[in-house]
Amino acid sequence: MSLQDLRSAIPGGRVLEVTTTTGCIVGCSYCPQDKFAARQRAVSHVKHLRLEDFKRCLARVPAAVDISFAGYSEPWLNPNCTEMVEHAYACGHDIRIFTTLVGMNGRDLRRLLALRFRVFVVHVFDDGAYMNSRLVRQKYFDLIRQLVDADISSIRFVVVGEVHPNIVEIVPAEALVRTSALSSRGGSVDPKMVEPRQSVVGALTCADERQYRNVLLPNGDVTLCCMDFERRHVLGNLLREKYEELFEGPIFCEIVDRMNGMEGFLLCRMCEFAEPKASC
Numbered sequence: 001m002s003l004q005d006l007r008s009a010i011p012g013g014r015v016l017e018v019t020t021t022t023g024c025i026v027g028c029s030y031c032p033q034d035k036f037a038a039r040q041r042a043v044s045h046v047k048h049l050r051l052e053d054f055k056r057c058l059a060r061v062p063a064a065v066d067i068s069f070a071g072y073s074e075p076w077l078n079p080n081c082t083e084m085v086e087h088a089y090a091c092g093h094d095i096r097i098f099t100t101l102v103g104m105n106g107r108d109l110r111r112l113l114a115l116r117f118r119v120f121v122v123h124v125f126d127d128g129a130y131m132n133s134r135l136v137r138q139k140y141f142d143l144i145r146q147l148v149d150a151d152i153s154s155i156r157f158v159v160v161g162e163v164h165p166n167i168v169e170i171v172p173a174e175a176l177v178r179t180s181a182l183s184s185r186g187g188s189v190d191p192k193m194v195e196p197r198q199s200v201v202g203a204l205t206c207a208d209e210r211q212y213r214n215v216l217l218p219n220g221d222v223t224l225c226c227m228d229f230e231r232r233h234v235l236g237n238l239l240r241e242k243y244e245e246l247f248e249g250p251i252f253c254e255i256v257d258r259m260n261g262m263e264g265f266l267l268c269r270m271c272e273f274a275e276p277k278a279s280c
Contacts, residue, residue, distance in 0.1 A: 015096065015213040016061055016243075017226055019071030020049045020078035022218055026100050027132035030160065032188035036072045036229040043231070044219035051080040051087075057220055057238035058088060065243065066118055068096035071215050072229055076103030082111050094118045100125070101143045102135055109146055119154045122147060124171060126161040136164055144170050186227040187270040199269045203261035203277035210273060211255065214246065222246055224255065224267065232267045 022040045024033045058067070067088040069075040076082075076099060089095050097112075097120045122144070125136050147155060148171060158177040182189070187196040210225035217223065220239035223231055233255055235246040246252060258266040260277075268274045 013066060013212075014064065015066045015068050016222075017068040017071045017213065017215045018049070018054070018075065018084065019073055019215055019217050020069070020075045020081050020084070021073050022047050024073035024077060025132065026074050026102050026135065028160075029130045030182045030189055030193055032185050032190075032229045033073065035188055036231075039229075039231045040217060040219075043221070044217075046219045048078045048080070049084075049216075049218040051083060053218075053220060053239060054080075054084050055087060057216060058091060058093075060238050060241070061093075061243045063092035065093065066096055067093040068098065068213075070096070070098035070226065071217075072226070074100050074102050076101070076108065078103075082108040085112065085115070089115050097121065099123065100131075101140060101147075104143060105139070106142065106146070109143055113150055113152070117152065117154050119156065120147075120152050121156045121158060124157050124159040124167055124176070125164045126159055127164055129161050133164060136166065141166065141170065148172070148175070183227070183272050184270065185229050186232075186267045188227075188229045196270055197272055200274045200276055201269075204259055204268060204274045205277050206259075206268060206271070207273045207275055211252075211259075212247075227271050227273075228267055232265070 023037045024031070061067075069081060069085055075097075081103070085095060085097070095115065096118045099121070100123045124144070125131050125133060125140070127133070144167060155175075156177060157171050157175050158179065160179055160182065163171070163176070182194045184191075184194040184196045210227070213225055214235060215223045215226055215228065216238060220237040221231070222235045222238055224233035224235065233251060235251050236249055238246075254264070255266065258264050259268060
């Protein structure tokens, strides 16, 4: 199964991704985590998204919007992540999970297995080429085994590069998505690792309509999409504004104008998901 097949298997529609914490110990070398953490800490001292703040933000989001626990860092590095998932599920949102399992424990997993998901993606550790393999311990192996044995129809396991040698015999080969395709995250990743794409000129579209798959940060700010690690386009703050207002304000309107060809900085121009808009 290819990465493209995995993307196609994930339903579309409006999504709010949740970044539960600023800073990530997983240490994926192809993730511009340091840039995100530096930018975020410059505007807010809030490291972990507080449960009460998450509930306040979610109350402003229509139930038709999927809630995705992914964002710019490992979700379960926030000890309240499982309770956030349960709360969003109880509020009627469809749930998407993207996790390395770091920070998760057996109790978390048992609680999660009582729910249903749009998709549950496990980013499996590689052989140490890109990820911090020191985090691969017995607890991690136990969680992987439980997930392999669990009846989660939407589950996917994905690895960049080669699988950690101790995981090869745990995850069935047919359940594993192997990919070497990396994203430059709109040019934020070290160009020595991922060469940025040539900038798209003129009007463009997003292949995944990611302008409606936005990212909630620990202080309530909402960025454009999962490529915006450097907070280039902050649409608003869900602790102060309704979800609908994010798309009515000047920042989003400016993004739309620039996608339609207006001059000015637009992160999308450097993104691998951007496509030139066909002329009529």
